[in-house]
Amino acid sequence: MTSFCGCRESHNSDQKPVPWDRLWEEKNLAQTLTGAEGLTSIPALLHRNVTEFGSSPAYREKEFGIWQTWTWTETAKEIEALALGLINLGVNEGDFVAIIGRNRPYLYWSMVAAQMVGAIPVPLYQDANAEEMAYVLGHCGARFVIVSDQEQVDKVIEVQDQLHQFEHMIYLDPRGLRKYDHSHLHQYSHVQNQGRAARDEFINELKRRSEKPGYDDTCVMLYTSGTTGKPKGVVLSNRNVIESARSSSDFDQLRREDEILAYLPMAWVGDFIFSLGQAFWCGFCVNCPESADTMMTDLREIGPTYYFAPPRVFETQLTNVMIRMEDASPLKKRMFDHYMAHARKVGPDILDGKPVSAADKLKYRIGELLVYGPLKNTLGFSRVRVGYTAGEAIGPEIFDFYRSLGINLKQLYGQTEATVFITAQPDGEVRSDTVGVPSPGVELKIADNGEVFYRSPGVFVEYYKNPESTADTKDAEGWVATGDAGFIEESTGHLRIIDRAKDVGKMADGSLFAPKYVENKLKFYPNILEAVVFGNGREQCTAFINIDLSAVGNWAERNNIAYASYQELAGHPHVLDTIQSHVEEVNASVAEDDMLSGCQVHRFVVLHKELDADDGELTRTRKVRRRIIEEKFADIIDALYDGSPKVSTVTEVTYEDGRKGNIKATLEIRDAKVVPVVPQKVAAQ
Amino acid sequence: MLDTSEGYTTADGRKIGGVVMEMKNITLRFGGVKAITDISFDIREGEIRAIIGPNGAGKSSMLNVMSGFYVPQEGEVWFHGKPRPPLKPYEVARQGIARTFQNIALFEGMSVLDNVMTGRLTQMKTGLLAQSIWKGRAEKEETENREIAEKVIDFLEIQAIRKTPVSRLPYGLKKRVELARALAAEPKLLLLDEPMAGMNVEEKEDMSRFILDVNDEFGTTIALIEHDMGVVMDLSDRVVVMDYGKKIGDGTPDEVRNNQEVIDAYLGVEHD
Structure with missing residues (x-):
């Protein structure tokens, strides 16, 4: 069991914020520690x-x-008009106001206006279908719904019979919508106009209501996406939101001159914190x-200075760059390749402020002029001062590509229940395989089974109307279970997430077994599409590999290797050699980890068919279903462990038209080199 | 049969007004070939009027007569209660008629925005010199027209391709750009020649929604030629059916669907 306390000083001391920032920070710190000047709600921040x-x-x-x-003044006027309009429509204190639509200023204002009148904003995912919306709207009992357009209006109307508390809908x-029945339907600008007209009547009421919310009153309710079971409404207090916004803004020295692009779903906690919490x-x-x-x-066009994107976005952008470079003129392509190689060599060090030779620096400057600058401009990253990626593992090459260009891309680890921040990487301590040190005010502990727990000012109040789940997730002392397994690197204090806690097991010798950690490393190779690692309760790890037909097929074409089917290509000796070298590289990298060195893959087989959702082997979102795969391919797994060099197997497959058939195959099982495990672990065995 | 002499109210509650354009006994010949024989029908304000018929029925010729591109040998086109003399294309545009083409006719090398702006040309009054200096009135005029073009771009949801050259666009989007250019002219009467030809189901649905929205938002009267019967029946208020250059049916979609002559024309009939 490891435990670790969040401690920021050590990281702050070696940075040199400009005096203005320092002043700002100190002032803000003083304000919030005492809750002084009444900055205890988003409307209060707006006023400031x-x-x-x-x-x-x-x-x-x-x-x-x-x-x-x-401007802020204009924004406040718009919000006030809407808030007055909401009072005019009959919004009461404590009501839930659902907000559905893409990122638009008007909808952000709706959230603040709802808070001003003492209601609780509940942003919903705009791509949710009507049934999913019905559940959430019914669960919180929203009386008012503010939506962007006809599409969302239609969805709410479709399910309004199930919503007993629903009364009015406002659309942007x-x-x-001209022909719709407007008895319960109102246009946003009309609501504002009515609010303006009734200003004298309601302004005192609005003042009273907007000054009332305390630091521990609810700020917002956000529903978890609900991949497992029904969505849960996470209640976040003003304290959660403002403390998180404050400490995370300090951490990255965010300031008034920063610019962000709001494009991620409004129902996601990250957008709420970035576009409302931190922005305000x-x-x-x-x-x-x-x-x-x-x-x-x-x-x-905007060139944000503070930017967030999931790994997928960075991946797509990189792929686009590479494809376009393939079509570029030979001169441009050579220049790109030459300077990118240099950037990969010294770019990250320059970004981290590590010593680099003068010649390398000069060459990097020239590269900036010729390649990196124009490229960053094309990508929209010219001004990015702080960039984050989170949500899932990012491939090291992708991560390094952006960092080598001089883009300060970092990783963070967070959850709705934590008001985003659990850990984040400080400037100068960025690596692709960690998620950083505990964010300011966050304490971490690792349970015996490897699960990560945290405690912080951002810890959510409760799941709305769901005390059992609240109790399951948050204990009496305020520790929250993340559901992820990880460990803290002793040398750096960085947290490393290895897998979902429920998938993590123990090897026969008691060392940690984290299949996804190894699978992700394997999948970073373009030739490998999917990997499944076995070893829970066993002495060794083994793996199934799926090759990526487009990548390997492309390679085969270039090397004049004829193949008639996926199966034939997957069984080709050259392919097996390549995959074996990938597996051995992964083993070497896994072995560097004291905690996980037991997870090296001793034997592997390249499967004769692609794992497929139609056959039940993957979920529709392409996640591996371990139990089903273990049952279905039990004969191959046995062969992996009994040392046989080959295995003959018959597999039932479902074709796209629903017919079923069988694939027969004899698969070669390869042994991969493993790096000897650290002595004390062997002794334990 | 629906009585349309005084205007009517559609099934979804729209008020249809008086006659905008009336075709009176139109006959059009190309040499010895009779493309259109003695056809009469009217188009009323605010309605969506479809012209359907098998290949070679004379639909596009009819649309060209309506747009003034062809002058019929017999018969008259009445526009806003007056017989319309033969007109130059720009004169037709100034009367508030805009159209799209069956085979897309955009400026391929120009951006989407520039193409849409060409729809505003008839409204621009400054001369070449003023436009080259681009001060005062010319600048103001361009700003005003750009604003209208941008509203159309927003309406048809083509913001993402605003600056893309038309030649780089897929077919379905080109069709939408063509509609955008026609809408930029703020027409009173919009003629669409097979707006959904060659589109997949999703593109057709999008286009149908745009056509309905145009009619709904701007009150534009729309006459369209279409092959896809499903689309025609869903979209239009009244339908003219043509076969071999003759009108064989005219009425609401339901009336037309049950018309024996129409069924014969579409499904074929045995000749003795």
Whole structure:
């Protein structure tokens, strides 16, 4: 059992914030420690921003081809008009107001307006279907729903019979809604106009309500995406949100001049913290894209300084760059290859401020002029000062590519229940295989089974109307179970997440077995599409491998290797050699980990068929179903462990038209070199 | 049969007004070939009027007569209660008629935005010199027209391709850009020549929604030619059916669907 306490000082001491930042930080710190000046809610922060820098831009949205800007003062006026309109419509304190739509300033304002009138905003995923929405709307008993357009209006109308508390819906875009029954349907701008008209009548009521929320009152309720079971409503207090926003803004020295692009779902906790929490805390400007399709163009036009994206987005962008470079002129391509090689060599070190020779520095500068600068500009990353990726493991090459260009891309680890931040990587301590040190104010502990627990000011209040789940997740002392297994590197204090806790097991010798950790390492090779590692309760690990037909097929074509089917290519000796070398490289890398060195793959087989959701081997989101695979391929697993060099097998497959058939195959089982395990573990065995 | 003499109310509650355009006994010949024989029908304000018929029935010729591109040998086109003399294309555009083409006719090398802006040309009054200097009135005029073009771009959800050259776009999007250019002219009467030809189901659904939205939002009167019967029946308020250059049916989609002559024309009939 390891335990670790969050401790920021050691990291702060070697950084040199500009005096202005220091001042700002100290001032803010003083404010929140005592809750002074009443900065205990988002509306209170709005008031402060208007008073202190009302003419700075607060929101921007591209519409009709032009970036429209609202200053903090204008934003406050819009929000006030809507809040008055909501009172006029009959929103009571404690009501839930659901908000559904893509990232638009108006919808962010809706959340703040709801808070001002004492209601609780509940943002929903806009791509949820009507039934999923019915569950969430029914669960929180939303009386009011604010939506973006006809599509969302239709979904709510479809299920409104199931929603007993639902009363009024407000929509932004009137298009296509002219003919709808407007007895319970209101246009956003009309609600605002009515609010403005009734200002004298309701302004005192609004003042009373907006000053009332305390630090421990509910700020927002966010539903978990519900991949397992029904979505749960995570209740976050003003304390959760403001403390998290404050400490995370300090951590990365976010400031008023920063710019972000709000494009991730509004129902996701990250967007709430970035686009409302931190934006209101620091007073920076939130930019909303014109439409979902224009996100990349808008990214380039805005050039955010603070940027967040899941690994998938970075992957896609890198692939696009590579494809376009393939089509570039030979001169450009050679220049790109040459300078990218140099960037890979010294770029990350320069970014981290490590010593680099003057010649290398000069060459990097030239590269910046010729390649990196224009490339970053094309990607929209010219101004990124702080970039984060999170959610799943990011491939080391992808991660290094962006860092070598001089983009300060870092990883963080978080959850809705933690108000995002559990750990984050400080500048200068960035690696692709860790998720960083505990965020300010976060304590971590690792349970015996490897599961990561945390405690912080951001820990959620409760799951709404679900005390059992709350008790299962959060104990009396405030420790929250993440459901992920990991460990803390003793040398650096960084947390490393290895797998979902329920998948982590023990090898026969008692060492940790983390299949996904090894599988991810294998899958980072383009030739390997899917990998399944076995070894729970056994003495050795073994693996199933699926080759990536497009990558390996491409290789075969270039090398004049003829093949007629996936099965034939998968069994080709050259292919097996390549895969074997990948497995051995992974073994070497796994062996470097004291905790996980037992997970090296001793034997593997390249499967004769692709694991497929139609055969039940994968989920529809392409996650491996271990139990089903273990049952279905029991004969192959036996062969992996009994030392036989070959195995003959028959597998039932489902064709796309639903017919079933059998594939017969004789598979070669390969032994992979393993790096000897650390002596004390052998002794334990 | 629906009485349409005084305007009517559609099934979904839209008010259809008076006659915008009336075709009176139109006959069109190309040399010895009779493309259209003695056809009469009207188009009313705010309605979606479809012209259907098998291949070679004379639908596109009819649309060309309506747009003034062909001048019929016999018969008259009445527009806003007056017989319309033969007109130059730009004169037709100035009267508030815009159209799209069966075979896309965009400026391939120009961006989507520039193509849409060409739809505003008839509204621009500054001369070449003023436009080259681009000060004062020319600048103001361009800003105003750009605003309208941008609203159309927003309406048809083509913001993401605003700056893309048309030649790089897939077919379905080109069709949408063509509609955008026609809409940029803020037409009173919009003529669509097979707006959904060659599209997949999803693209057809999108296009149908846009056509309905155009009609709903701007009150634009729309006449369209379409092959896909499902689409026609869903979209249109009244349908003219043509076969071999003759009108064989005219009425609401339901009336047309049950018309024996129409069934024969579409399904074929045994000749003795």
